[in-house]
């Protein structure tokens with residue numbers, strides 16, 4: 001396929017999220033070891049998982065493993081899918097208000113079918129909201145006030161900064177309007193002085209809007225939704241999607257929301273899937289946990 005605007009033989013620079021995340025985690029370990037060396041306790045993260053979703057179970061396992069590696073203590077709370085909203089809320093409330101060794105609380109989403117995420121998240125103290133998803137954290141982000149920011153969108157910003165991709169003054173397009181990624185990503189890009197457009201599956205001329213982007217952040221939740229021909233030559237493409245699939249030979253394959261090979265021939269920078277945004281989400285969660293700990297304990 002010949003992509004409009006592509007140059008013969010051009011390949012985008014890969015933004016290596018795994019490497020950036022590794023550096024962040026190594027620094028966190030140094031910081032935490034230094035705190036422990038001064039006699040402080042370790043930061044603590046409570047991880048709450050309800051139900052049997054296999055992908056969620058894997059994410060949670062990876063988060064707990066990552067905690068251990070940097071020296072954050074984790075407290076795992078696992079519930080069956082038939083837990084009631086009252087029971088789950090009571091757990092989150094107790095962790096928020098009583099558990100002194102818990103600096104951060106992560107409620108893995110999505111919750112089992114009938115349970116509203118908002119109901120549970122509102123029981124979570126904003127000071128321990130390391131996912132940045134409560135209404136108060138979102139409000140702080142909207143107003144540009146200090147607070148804990150959602151992990152995936154802050155990981156996106158960190159990737160742009162670490163790769164020296166200019167944000168200020170640039171046109172950023174965010175595809176997707178979820179509370180978890182799209183909306184907070186747009187707000188963070190705006191705070192970094194980008195001119196931001198948010199679009200979604202119902203937007204008209206989506207291809208044209210995407211083609212106007214210097215920075216294209218795609219969190220559409222649909223496999224290879226953004227085509228290579230939608231990418232502006234020289235753009236930076238950040239793919240937040242992750243989809244597990246089988247190829248024609250029946251082998252497992254992971255891909256994102258963007259047609260990677262085609263987009264790579266047009267863009268100047270692109271994140272791979274896996275190894276792009278994914279590792280950053282966990283790194284930012286660990287970083288937020290240390291931030292929450294320092295704020296609660298009043299240490300620098």
Ligand code: GUN
Nearest residue numbers: 106107108109110131151
């Ligand atoms: N499910 C998918 N991504 C996330 C995330 O970043 N945080 C939480 N809590 N749940 C998720």
